[in-house]
Amino acid sequence: MATVPVIGNYLTIIFNWRANFVFIFILVLLSIIAMQVVFKEPKKYKHAGGQ
Numbered sequence: 001m002a003t004v005p006v007i008g009n010y011l012t013i014i015f016n017w018r019a020n021f022v023f024i025f026i027l028v029l030l031s032i033i034a035m036q037v038v039f040k041e042p043k044k045y046k047h048a049g050g051q
Contacts, residue, residue: 008023
């Protein structure tokens with residue numbers, strides 16, 4: 001976990017303080033896309049007996 005403050009510090013030094021929020025936003029988007037790919041919605045099965 002000690003690498004996260006170092007990455008945030010480098011982003012702040014190289015760009016500005018807003019770069020941290022952009023970086024987090026990109027990570028969240030990539031996580032959402034990965035979850036959409038990995039976790040599929042289960043197929044719905046119909047009962048053979050009617051309704």
